[in-house]
Each structure stands twice: as structure tokens, then as C-alpha cells.
Amino acid sequence: MNFDFTDDQHAIKRTAKDFLADRFTLERVRELAESREYDDAAWREMCELGWAGIFASERYGGQGLGMVELVILMEELGYALAPVPFLSNAAAGLALQFAGTPEQRERWLPGIASGGARGTVGLVGGGEARLVPDAESAEVIVIFTGVGGFVVERSGADVEPIETIDLTRRFARVRADGGDPLVGDGGDAPYRIATAVAAELTGVGQRGMEMAVQYARERKQFGRPIGAYQAVSHRCAQMLLEVEGARSASYYAGWCADAEPETLPLAASMAKAYASDAGWRVTASSLQVHGGIGFTWEHDLHFFLKRAKVDGMLYGSAGELRDDVAALSGVEAVAPAPA
Amino acid sequence: MDLTLSPSEREFRDRLRAWLAGNNPGPDPPGDDAAFEHRRDWQRKLFDAGYAGFAWPKEYGGQGATLVEQAIFGEEMARAKAPQPVNILGLVMGGPVVIHHGTEEQKERWLRPILTADEIWCQGFSEPESGSDLASLKTRAIKSNGEWLVTGQKVWTTYARRSKWCMLVARTDPDAPKHQGLTYFIMDMEQDAVQVRPLAQITGEPEFNELFMEEARIPDENVVGGVGNGWGVAITTLMNERAGLGAASAAGVRIALGELRELADERGVADDPVVRQRIGQLTIEVELLRLNAWRGLSAIMKRGVPGPEGSLPKWQWSEVNQALTELAIDILGEDGAAWDSPWAYRFLRARANSIEGGTTEILKNIVAERVLGLPKLR
Ligand SMILES: Cc1cc2nc3c(=O)[nH]c(=O)nc-3n(C[C@H](O)[C@H](O)[C@H](O)COP(=O)(O)OP(=O)(O)OC[C@H]3O[C@@H](n4cnc5c(N)ncnc54)[C@H](O)[C@@H]3O)c2cc1C
Numbered sequence: 203m204n205f206d207f208t209d210d211q212h213a214i215k216r217t218a219k220d221f222l223a224d225r226f227t228l229e230r231v232r233e234l235a236e237s238r239e240y241d242d243a244a245w246r247e248m249c250e251l252g253w254a255g256i257f258a259s260e261r262y263g264g265q266g267l268g269m270v271e272l273v274i275l276m277e278e279l280g281y282a283l284a285p286v287p288f289l290s291n292a293a294a295g296l297a298l299q300f301a302g303t304p305e306q307r308e309r310w311l312p313g314i315a316s317g318g319a320r321g322t323v324g325l326v327g328g329g330e331a332r333l334v335p336d337a338e339s340a341e342v343i344v345i346f347t348g349v350g351g352f353v354v355e356r357s358g359a360d361v362e363p364i365e366t367i368d369l370t371r372r373f374a375r376v377r378a379d380g381g382d383p384l385v386g387d388g389g390d391a392p393y394r395i396a397t398a399v400a401a402e403l404t405g406v407g408q409r410g411m412e413m414a415v416q417y418a419r420e421r422k423q424f425g426r427p428i429g430a431y432q433a434v435s436h437r438c439a440q441m442l443l444e445v446e447g448a449r450s451a452s453y454y455a456g457w458c459a460d461a462e463p464e465t466l467p468l469a470a471s472m473a474k475a476y477a478s479d480a481g482w483r484v485t486a487s488s489l490q491v492h493g494g495i496g497f498t499w500e501h502d503l504h505f506f507l508k509r510a511k512v513d514g515m516l517y518g519s520a521g522e523l524r525d526d527v528a529a530l531s532g533v534e535a536v537a538p539a540p541a
Numbered sequence: 542m543d544l545t546l547s548p549s550e551r552e553f554r555d556r557l558r559a560w561l562a563g564n565n566p567g568p569d570p571p572g573d574d575a576a577f578e579h580r581r582d583w584q585r586k587l588f589d590a591g592y593a594g595f596a597w598p599k600e601y602g603g604q605g606a607t608l609v610e611q612a613i614f615g616e617e618m619a620r621a622k623a624p625q626p627v628n629i630l631g632l633v634m635g636g637p638v639v640i641h642h643g644t645e646e647q648k649e650r651w652l653r654p655i656l657t658a659d660e661i662w663c664q665g666f667s668e669p670e671s672g673s674d675l676a677s678l679k680t681r682a683i684k685s686n687g688e689w690l691v692t693g694q695k696v697w698t699t700y701a702r703r704s705k706w707c708m709l710v711a712r713t714d715p716d717a718p719k720h721q722g723l724t725y726f727i728m729d730m731e732q733d734a735v736q737v738r739p740l741a742q743i744t745g746e747p748e749f750n751e752l753f754m755e756e757a758r759i760p761d762e763n764v765v766g767g768v769g770n771g772w773g774v775a776i777t778t779l780m781n782e783r784a785g786l787g788a789a790s791a792a793g794v795r796i797a798l799g800e801l802r803e804l805a806d807e808r809g810v811a812d813d814p815v816v817r818q819r820i821g822q823l824t825i826e827v828e829l830l831r832l833n834a835w836r837g838l839s840a841i842m843k844r845g846v847p848g849p850e851g852s853l854p855k856w857q858w859s860e861v862n863q864a865l866t867e868l869a870i871d872i873l874g875e876d877g878a879a880w881d882s883p884w885a886y887r888f889l890r891a892r893a894n895s896i897e898g899g900t901t902e903i904l905k906n907i908v909a910e911r912v913l914g915l916p917k918l919r
Binding site: 203204205206207208211270415418419426427429430431432434435436438439440442443446447450451453454457461462472475476521523524525526527528529531 | 542543544545546547550609612814817818820821822824825826828829832833835836838839840842843853856857902904905906908909910912913914915916917918
């Protein structure tokens with residue numbers, strides 16, 4: 203029993219943190235968001251570092267590592283709020299690696315793993331997939347329908363760009379009449395994707411909390427730092443509780459995906475449900491701690507708040523997943539004494 | 542990262558589970574005295590099997606269990622719905638404090654009867670004027686002819702009526718700053734100068750008591766950790782109290798959650814969307830409690846000491862247990878109002894969870910100041 207990363211995993215985390223801190227200063231994130239752009243140069247560097255295919259088999263040019271490593275990267279990408287098409291492409295990679303036919307994998311995974319020919323994933327609700335990241339720029343789109351899924355080329359789908367409140371990411375609505383079916387019902391690939399988003403939300407929440415704590419130490423009113431007032435400090439303590447919960451849940455789901463896939467559906471539903479709420483609550487609470495400055499466009503917090511809200515809707519909302527948790531869990535199945 | 546048990550951990554768990562299946566005495570019988578005897582017998586059974594003070598080092602009669610084994614132990618006890626051993630305060634607080642801060646003579650004198658439940662321990666920290674602000678306590682100890690005379694009042698002292706020994710923090714230097722003038726004593730409760738008056742709780746039970754001391758006598762050799770060091774020793778006690786809660790309390794609420802789900806099924810509300818949302822949320826929080834506890838254990842195994850983030854599980858557990866019992870009462874509707882409804886007791890008892898062992902507000906202060914580094918108000 204050891205709920206801690208290996209030395210290699212710690213090294214990945216450190217490298218990712220340093221790299222992202224260097225490439226994505228908050229000024230840079232703002233510049234990209236305001237011009238609705240991604241940082242192509244940084245994205246290419248990430249691909250050269252092997253991030254895009256970190257979980258993909260080596261036979262398709264990936265690193266052959268696991269969900270835990272992907273979770274580590276996602277958390278740091280969320281913390282940095284890096285505007286790059288990483289999540290969409292990773293989602294497509296997970297979908298194809300874990301639910302694709304051998305031909306589909308052969309055809310698409312190398313491009314996804316190298317980042318050279320990206321993919322994305324949409325969840326269909328009411329005939330269309332309404333919130334699909336990076337569909338315009340992807341080569342291939344995987345659509346999950348709830349009972350299965352299929353693969354379409356970008357050119358074979360009707361893609362309508364939409365601007366969401368999250369300016370650090372491009373989204374579109376996607377309609378496609380059908381395509382090349384995935385294996386079976388899509389297996390646990392959607393849960394792997396949900397786990398990745400939960401990890402991203404953990405990083406977003408961590409950053410929102412750190413901004414609040416730093417501000418609460420510096421900002422003075424009535425002659426003392428506002429962090430000395432419990433109405434403020436207890437908010438911050440609550441943020442820690444929720445961020446740590448999101449972290450435990452997403453690390454656990456990552457581990458389940460790699461080591462105990464039969465527990466993944468429940469673990470991932472828990473992680474994404476909890477992290478969706480936590481990401482929003484923490485960033486919203488952080489805004490309150492900042493007072494008026496937190497409501498200005500000039501302050502960077504709103505980029506995190508908006509990412510958190512949209513991530514919360516992406517690939518399963520808290521409400522939907524909480525209901526899944528209730529459905530999926532007999533108590534023994536929820537949390538067996540570790541076996 | 543590996544969240545499975547090692548073969549030896551699994552073997553330990555299976556052995557314990559089998560032993561519990563044959564030896565668990567089941568729930569307390571009605572009546573205070575009967576419950577007390579029931580739990581004392583239970584502790585003796587645990588002792589004979591080597592499970593009492595299981596976390597203590599071997600040289601002091603424990604098993605030197607690893608943190609993981611301790612967590613498994615807590616989980617299995619909860620899973621089996623075994624009662625608490627009667628001398629719980631001695632086992633989780635008094636013993637560890639003596640082991641950590643005591644002299645060899647003190648260890649020799651006190652440890653074994655804690656394990657055998659021959660001598661019950663209680664914790665005399667809180668006072669009428671000093672609860673959260675424990676360091677402001679006023680009970681005075683004055684040295685006279687090689688012994689200490691203690692005068693003052695304690696309150697909320699769980700099990701005081703049954704106890705032989707009291708972990709007592711008293712002021713020995715009224716002129717020193719408030720954290721520095723305190724001393725940690727082990728006081729013999731069997732003397733006329735110590736009077737115990739039971740206090741009924743909102744559940745109707747007299748689990749805790751008031752304690753009145755009028756020149757109660759404590760020999761000098763019963764000072765633990767040195768005169769003036771009482772605050773540091775008391776903190777060890779509280780850290781143990783909170784750290785010990787992690788995995789075991791997570792397992793406890795997991796069992797309760799199972800019962801709640803059965804209740805929802807019985808009452809035909811398992812498909813109600815609002816109930817489902819609440820059960821789903823509780824299910825997540827119960828699981829998070831377990832995961833956070835394990836993550837905390839891994840951190841201790843790496844760094845050696847529990848950190849202030851040990852304040853999270855106790856806070857979180859109290860919220861989960863309160864929310865869970867509230868949902869049970871909501872599901873029961875009017876039937877939940879009855880004294881003898883099976884959930885009424887648990888629902889009421891849960892209100893203490895966010896007060897006992899440090900209130901939630903104080904735990905939030907600790908998190909804010911020591912984990913997040915926010916400034917103190919004072
Ligand atoms: C069931 C039960 C068993 C107990 N058993 C024992 C025992 O065996 N031995 C023992 O010594 N004690 C015991 N206690 C006492 C317990 O530790 C105290 O009740 C607790 O520490 C709170 O102290 P208080 O009751 O004086 O409340 P107070 O400290 O007066 O607090 C009242 C309210 O004010 C809040 N508050 C106080 N200070 C602050 C602050 N700085 N910031 C924000 N809010 C604040 C508190 O959170 C609380 O909501 C027990 C309590 C209970 C309920």
C-alpha cells in the first residue's frame with residue numbers, strides 16, 4: 203500500500219511544472235486567450251517531449267506509460283492553464299487506444315501520439331455533440347453516443363465553432379450521421395477521459411486556491427491582512443479540503459485505470475463529479491476573496507474560473523456523474539477494504 | 542503508487558477478519574453498566590489475542606504494527622461492527638503520550654494496566670472557561686512537600702466516573718506566558734479531593750462528566766514530560782486523537798452508508814432523484830475520506846510525522862457523518878422523530894462530531910495558519 207508517486211512519476215511532475223511555468227506565464231496565457239490562439243511552438247515542444255502520446259503504446263509511437271502519468275500532466279496543464287490542444291488530443295488517443303479497432307488504432311494513433319495529426323472527442327446528447335474541444339483543427343473525431351461510439355474524419359462531420367466563456371480553449375458543436383464504429387460499447391474509454399478532466403480541474407483549483415491565499419496574505423483592510431479574518435481564512439481552508447479531495451480522487455481514478463480497470467467506472471465518476479464541483483467552488487470562492495479586483499478583466503483569476511466551469515460541463519457533469527455513482531455503487535463495490 | 546495490500550498485509554487482514562468473525566461480541570447491551578462491562582470484556586479478549594495497543598512498540602506490550610496494519614485494523618473493526626475497547630482514551634492517547642514522553646518508571650507503572658483495561662483513563666483538558674482556548678486553562682497545581690496539590694474544575698470529561706487515571710493539564714506557573722506555564726500530570730481519580738458529577742448529553746446518556754478538584758494530590762513522579770512542558774505533551778495527545786481517526790472513521794462511515802442505502806431501498810426512495818444525488822455525493826465523500834486517509838498515511842511513512850493536514854480527515858469525517866445521519870432522518874420522515882428509531886441516536890450523537898476533539902472552526906484555523914500560512918488574528 204503506497205499512495206504516492208514513484209520517483210519517475212515525481213520527476214515527470216517536476217519537469218512538467220517547470221516547463222509549463224516557463225512557457226506559460228500568466229501574461230502569455232492572457233495574450234493567447236485574448237487572441238483566441240494556442241501556443242503552437244510550446245505544443246510542438248510538448249510533443250517532442252513525448253507528452254501527446256504519454257499513455258499510448260510504443261508501437262504507435264507513444265511512451266507506453268499509464269493514466270497516472272497522464273493525470274500528472276493534466277494537473278500541471280490545468281495549473282498553468284496552458285492554451286494548447288492537449289486534452290482534446292489525449293481524449294481521442296484514449297478513445298482509440300482503449301475502444302478502437304486494430305485498423306482504427308493503426309490509422310490514427312501515430313498522428314495523435316506524435317501530435318502531428320490530432321484528434322478530439324465529443325459526447326452526443328440530443329443528436330449532436332455540443333461541446334467538443336478543438337474539433338475544427340482535429341483530423342479525426344471520436345463520437346460517443348452513450349451506447350457506443352464511432353470515428354469520423356473531420357471532413358466527414360459538420361463542425362460549427364462556438365465561443366464559450368473559456369477563451370483558453372476552442373470549442374465546436376459537431377454533428378455526424380455515423381462513422382466507423384468503435385469496438386463494443388466504447389468500453390471504459392469515456393471514464394479515462396473523465397479522469398483526465400478531473401485531474402485538470404485539480405490543477406485549476408490548486409491555482410485558484412494559491413491565488414486566494416497569496417492575496418489574503420498581502421491585502422490589508424482595517425489594519426491587518428484580510429487572511430487574518432476567519433471569514434476569509436476559513437474559505438481558504440475549505441478550498442484546501444476540496445482541492446485535496448479532487449486530487450485524491452483523480453490520482454485514485456488514474457491508478458484504477460492502470461491497475462484495476464474494473465473499478466475505474468466508479469472511481470472516475472466520483473473523481474469527475476467531485477472535481478467539477480470543487481473546481482468551480484474553489485475558483486468562485488477565490489474570486490470572492492479578491493473582492494472587486496477579482497471581478498476585473500485585468501485580473502487573471504477569471505480565466506481559471508471559466509476554465510473550471512466549462513471543464514465541469516465537459517464529458518459528464520457533476521449531477522450526471524453523481525447519479526451514476528449512486529447507480530454504480532453497491533457499498534462493497536464502492537469502497538472495498540483495499541484488496 | 543500501489544493501492545493494493547502487499548501479500549503480508551493481506552494475510553494480516555485475513556487473519557484478523559477470521560478472528561473477528563469468531564470473537565466479535567456484537568453491539569453493547571442496554572444499560573450503562575452492562576455496556577461498560579461488555580466493552581471491558583471485549584478489550585481483554587483483544588488483549589489476549591495481542592490486538593490491544595496493537596500500534597504500541599513491542600517492548601511496551603504492543604505489536605509494533607505498521608501504519609498500514611493500524612489502518613487495516615481500524616477498517617476491519619468497523620467492518621465487523623465491533624464495539625470500541627473500553628479503555629479507548631488510554632489506548633489512543635494516554636499510552637502513546639507515556640511511551641513518547643514518559644520515564645522508564647512511568648512506562649513500567651502505567652502501560653500494562655491500560656492494555657488489560659484494569660485501569661481506565663480519562664482526559665481532563667477542557668474547563669468551563671477554556672475549551673477551544675485550551676492554553677488559557679486555570680486549574681492550578683501548586684508544589685508542596687514534594688507533591689502537587691491541584692485545585693480547579695474540568696468538564697466534558699468522558700468516562701471520568703469509571704476512570705482510575707486522568708490525563709490532567711494544569712497551570713503550574715501563573716506568571717509564565719499562557720502556553721509555557723502548563724504541566725501534564727497523571728492524576729489518581731480515586732481520592733476524595735476529586736469529585737465527579739455526570740452530565741447528560743442530548744442523547745440522554747451521561748457519557749461525559751464534570752470534575753471538581755480541591756487540593757487533589759499528585760506525586761511528583763506523575764509529571765509527564767517535565768514541569769512547564771504541558772502544552773507540548775498535550776499537543777501530542779491531540780495529534781494522536783486526530784490521526785487515529787483517519788482510516789477507522791472512514792471505514793465506520795462506509796458501513797453507515799451501506800445501512801443508509803438499505804434504508805433508502807426499504808423505504809422505496811432509492812429512485813428519487815434528490816435522494817440519489819445526496820447518496821451519490823455521500824458515497825463520493827465517504828470514499829474520499831478513505832483515500833485522503835491513505836494518502837496521509839503514505840505521507841507519514843515518507844516524512845515520519847503526521848503533519849497539520851492531519852486536521853482534514855477529522856473535519857471531513859464530522860461533516861460526512863452529520864450529512865449521512867441527516868439524510869437517514871429525512872428518508873424516515875415522521876418515523877425519524879421517534880426516540881427509539883434506530884437512526885435517532887446516531888443522528889443526535891453526530892452533532893458532537895464537529896465539537897469533540899477540537900471544533901471544526903479550530904481545525905479550519907489550524908489548516909489556515911499552519912498549512913496555508915495565513916496570518917493569525919491574534
Ligand atoms: C461528546 C464530547 C466528549 C468530550 N470529551 C472530552 C474529554 O474527554 N476530555 C476533554 O478534555 N474534553 C472533552 N470534550 C470537550 C471538547 O474538547 C470541547 O467541547 C471543545 O474543545 C470545544 O470547547 P468548548 O465546548 O468550550 O467550546 P468553545 O471553545 O467555547 O467554542 C464555542 C464555539 O465557538 C467557536 N470558537 C471558539 N474559538 C474560536 C476561534 N478562535 N475561532 C473560531 N471559532 C471559535 C467554536 O468552534 C464553537 O463553535 C468533549 C466534548 C464533547 C462534545
